[in-house]
Amino acid sequence: MNYDTFLITNSNKFPAVAVAGLRSQMQDAPDEAQMAVMTASYREPVVALLLSFFLGALGIDRFYVGDVGLGIAKLVITIITFGMLGWIWWFVDLFLIMKAARQKNYETAMTILGYASAHAATTSVPDKDDDSDFDDF
Numbered sequence: 453m454n455y456d457t458f459l460i461t462n463s464n465k466f467p468a469v470a471v472a473g474l475r476s477q478m479q480d481a482p483d484e485a486q487m488a489v490m491t492a493s494y495r496e497p498v499v500a501l502l503l504s505f506f507l508g509a510l511g512i513d514r515f516y517v518g519d520v521g522l523g524i525a526k527l528v529i530t531i532i533t534f535g536m537l538g539w540i541w542w543f544v545d546l547f548l549i550m551k552a553a554r555q556k557n558y559e560t561a562m563t564i565l566g567y568a569s570a571h572a573a574t575t576s577v578p579d580k581d582d583d584s585d586f587d588d589f
Contacts, residue, residue, distance in 0.1 A: 499516065
């Protein structure tokens with residue numbers, strides 16, 4: 453699978469405005485970096501919305517997206533206020549959680565590309581083996 457096919461089939465997992473930028477970053481990246489991005493695990497925005505609808509007052513949606521701090525805060529606020537502020541936050545998150553999932557997926561892809569590109573630039577392949585045993589470790 454090449455990166456164009458990956459982006460076409462997974463464009464719903466990334467912000468619409470960022471897909472073109474991600475495509476250009478993947479085009480310039482080495483093959484190892486492209487493969488790392490294509491095999492990474494990304495969150496489904498629709499699953500995040502369903503979790504938000506059913507368990508959002510407890511912060512489960514934020515835990516799923518990867519915003520652990522916000523998930524804990526949402527859970528604590530719901531418990532402390534006996535659900536009053538938690539339900540308000542739940543209602544607001546119904547409109548924001550899909551965008552948050554897509555943004556987190558984009559950040560993950562860009563982090564992988566940055567790390568893999570930097571790693572590929574610093575890794576050098578020796579020209580030939582010189583038959584010494586000191587470099588074989």
